[in-house]
Amino acid sequence: MTSGRPPGRNGMTRLKFSLSMSLDGFLAGPNQSREHPLGEGGMALHDWAFAARDGDDAEAEYANLWSKNVGAVIMGRNMFGPIRGDWGDERWNGWWGDDPPYHTPVFVLTHHAREPLEMQGGTTFHFVTDGIESAFERATAAASGRDISLGGGASTARQYLRAGLVDEMAIHVTPVLLGRGERLFEDIGDVLGDYECVEVAASPVVAHFTYVRKNGS
Amino acid sequence: MTSGRPPGRNGMTRLKFSLSMSLDGFLAGPNQSREHPLGEGGMALHDWAFAARDGDDAEAEYANLWSKNVGAVIMGRNMFGPIRGDWGDERWNGWWGDDPPYHTPVFVLTHHAREPLEMQGGTTFHFVTDGIESAFERATAAASGRDISLGGGASTARQYLRAGLVDEMAIHVTPVLLGRGERLFEDIGDVLGDYECVEVAASPVVAHFTYVRKNGS
Numbered sequence: 001m002t003s004g005r006p007p008g009r010n011g012m013t014r015l016k017f018s019l020s021m022s023l024d025g026f027l028a029g030p031n032q033s034r035e036h037p038l039g040e041g042g043m044a045l046h047d048w049a050f051a052a053r054d055g056d057d058a059e060a061e062y063a064n065l066w067s068k069n070v071g072a073v074i075m076g077r078n079m080f081g082p083i084r085g086d087w088g089d090e091r092w093n094g095w096w097g098d099d100p101p102y103h104t105p106v107f108v109l110t111h112h113a114r115e116p117l118e119m120q121g122g123t124t125f126h127f128v129t130d131g132i133e134s135a136f137e138r139a140t141a142a143a144s145g146r147d148i149s150l151g152g153g154a155s156t157a158r159q160y161l162r163a164g165l166v167d168e169m170a171i172h173v174t175p176v177l178l179g180r181g182e183r184l185f186e187d188i189g190d191v192l193g194d195y196e197c198v199e200v201a202a203s204p205v206v207a208h209f210t211y212v213r214k215n216g217s
Numbered sequence: 218m219t220s221g222r223p224p225g226r227n228g229m230t231r232l233k234f235s236l237s238m239s240l241d242g243f244l245a246g247p248n249q250s251r252e253h254p255l256g257e258g259g260m261a262l263h264d265w266a267f268a269a270r271d272g273d274d275a276e277a278e279y280a281n282l283w284s285k286n287v288g289a290v291i292m293g294r295n296m297f298g299p300i301r302g303d304w305g306d307e308r309w310n311g312w313w314g315d316d317p318p319y320h321t322p323v324f325v326l327t328h329h330a331r332e333p334l335e336m337q338g339g340t341t342f343h344f345v346t347d348g349i350e351s352a353f354e355r356a357t358a359a360a361s362g363r364d365i366s367l368g369g370g371a372s373t374a375r376q377y378l379r380a381g382l383v384d385e386m387a388i389h390v391t392p393v394l395l396g397r398g399e400r401l402f403e404d405i406g407d408v409l410g411d412y413e414c415v416e417v418a419a420s421p422v423v424a425h426f427t428y429v430r431k432n433g434s
Contacts, residue, residue, distance in 0.1 A: 200392055
């Protein structure tokens with residue numbers, strides 16, 4: 001298998017992401033904190049999606065793409081929270097309150113073990129300490145034939161891209177210019193040649209680029 | 218003057234660029250050579266413009282934006298040619314044949330002096346060895362009230378951005394993924410906060426982002 005992708009439990013499950021990027025290439029600004037979950041200036045990357053998600057037009061489709069036909073989510077630890085190192089008293093339960101918007105199992109990549117955290121509405125956070133392939137296998141099993149949504153952040157997306165595990169990517173290029181932060185495309189290299197763009201579309205505030213892995217790659 | 222912009226001979230002359238970028242942020246691929254003037258894979262960034270430039274629709278407008286109301290051009294040496302170091306026998310006259318598409322004075326930034334090179338059709342290449350501000354002043358004088366087009370490449374565009382001298386930028390984001398090459402936005406920092414996006418538009422093959430410097434900055 002040239003893609004490096006291990007056999008999943010269900011061949012139909014695809015790993016995909018739908019991420020908002022600044023025109024200068026960043027998924028988040030610098031200096032993430034509780035006050036700035038997406039780094040300084042990073043929230044502006046999502047203005048278009050917040051404005052669009054409750055509508056019924058094409059923009060709403062793009063804004064909700066990350067959750068379409070999704071049975072499991074994978075995210076990096078920094079997307080789950082601003083805490084570094086040990087979990088401490090384990091009182092941090094994510095940014096999203098008691099009922100997170102995922103409603104599926106969510107696999108959080110971390111170096112620090114923690115018991116699963118069951119929230120309201122069907123979201124359970126599982127903390128995976130043995131690497132991205134392990135998280136991918138567990139998410140594939142949990143997805144039951146639906147897709148896996150790769151939530152981010154940039155480091156997590158880059159790791160899965162480099163490993164050849166991403167099947168589809170939607171990148172929403174916003175006119176925001178951050179100047180610094182977390183880049184999506186940094187040292188990805190040759191694997192990007194495996195993708196073809198299947199759609200370019202724009203509204204007055206964002207441009208959407210959709211890529212799929214080419215047949216056979 | 219917070220912009221760092223020195224007084225020009227004509228207050229109406231604006232420095233602008235219109236550049237095609239890969240979705241992953243590059244203006245050219247790696248390993249520029251005579252065979253690959255835009256680096257390996259870089260020519261694909263301009264497919265949309267070659268297809269559009271002789272049409273009469275909005276895409277043609279974008280493709281020809283770089284030359285609209287332009288009285289002078291500034292470019293980096295690598296855009297002028299693949300030669301490094303001394304000019305040698307000075308037989309290199311650019312990539313464009315006897316009648317380059319500029320039809321104005323063109324100021325080439327270089328560390329190596331060379332006599333001006335007059336081509337057919339009104340293009341004269343002037344080789345500027347005393348820095349970007351000097352080239353800007355000479356181009357402003359030559360433009361006679363029209364604009365200055367910053368041709369590239371990435372290093373040259375970055376230098377003018379950092380110096381606060383760019384008034385307008387049109388960035389054409391193509392679905393090309395190069396993986397490596399010359400980035401437009403690298404270590405630009407705070408100056409990008411001076412710009413506001415005035416238009417986002419897309420065709421099926423490219424998305425256009427237009428920025429102008431905010432009033433007062």
